[in-house]
Amino acid sequence: xxxxxxxxxxxxxxxxxxxxxGVQYSPEVTSGAINTWTDAPSKLVEPGIRGxxxxxxxxxxxxxxxxxxTTTLTxxxxxxxxxxxxxxLHPAVEEAANTITSYTARTRQGFASLGAxxxxxxxxxxxxxxxxxxxxxxARVKSSSYARVIFKGLT
Numbered sequence: 770x771x772x773x774x775x776x777x778x779x780x781x782x783x784x785x786x787x788x789x790x791g792v793q794y795s796p797e798v799t800s801g802a803i804n805t806w807t808d809a810p811s812k813l814v815e816p817g818i819r820g821x822x823x824x825x826x827x828x829x830x831x832x833x834x835x836x837x838x839t840t841t842l843t844x845x846x847x848x849x850x851x852x853x854x855x856x857x858l859h860p861a862v863e864e865a866a867n868t869i870t871s872y873t874a875r876t877r878q879g880f881a882s883l884g885a886x887x888x889x890x891x892x893x894x895x896x897x898x899x900x901x902x903x904x905x906x907x908a909r910v911k912s913s914s915y916a917r918v919i920f921k922g923l924t
Contacts, residue, residue, distance in 0.1 A: 775823065775919055778816040782829070782894065782914040793912035794832070800842070800906040804899055809908045811895035812916075813851065820890045820920035827858070828878040830911040831896050838867040840905040844898040846877055851891040856884065866901075874911065890920050 785793045795810040809831065829846050842864045847855040859877050881887060894916060900906040 775921055776816065776818070776820060777917070777919055778814075778890070779915055779917040780812070780814045780816075781912060782810070782812040782916070783910050783912040785912075791912075795910040797907045797909040799904055800898060800900040800908075801904065803903050804901060806897045806899050807908075809896040809898060810910050811893055813891055813893050814916050814918065815851075815891040816918070816920070818890075818922050820922045822883055822888055822890060822892075822918055822920050824919040825881040825883065825887070826879070826917045827881055827894070827915070828876070829858075829894070829896070829914045830874055830876040831914075832872040832874050832909050832911060833864065833869050833898065834872045834907050835864070835866065835869050835900070836905045836907065837902065838870070840900045840902040841866050842869065842898060842900050842906040844875065844896065844908065846894065846896055848881060848892060848894050849886050850889050851893060854886045855895070856886045872909075889923070890918055892916075892918075
């Protein structure tokens with residue numbers, strides 16, 4: 770049986786045209802119906818070979834804005850094996866009304882817990898958010914967001 774080497778792969782969640790200040794964003798997404806999750810951009814992390822995750826480090830930054838002073842905005846990052854069941858990376862975060870009236874960055878970073886729905890590459894990462902009033906929030910993902918995975922190739 771061949772010995773498989775560990776692979777180290779890093780992927781950025783946002784790419785695009787270069788900018789003067791080096792900061793890029795995904796297309797902005799507007800929230801939908803009242804208290805209904807809206808998916809912001811998702812990213813398939815695909816290193817080119819399938820593998821068993823040994824360690825997964827992620828740094829995720831999104832920017833949000835409330836479009837009026839009376840709506841709350843709730844957000845959360847999720848992850849899953851490709852086409853699997855979504856797993857929460859952290860508890861949902863609620864931003865009180867009238868607290869993010871201009872685009873405001875929020876970051877979650879660290880090492881993800883591995884489990885049945887997060888244990889192989891490729892995998893997907895997504896941001897989701899909702900507002901207490903229809904169409905009253907926007908979100909975008911910042912180019913500093915990344916996923917770095919150490920994995921063992923599967924045969």
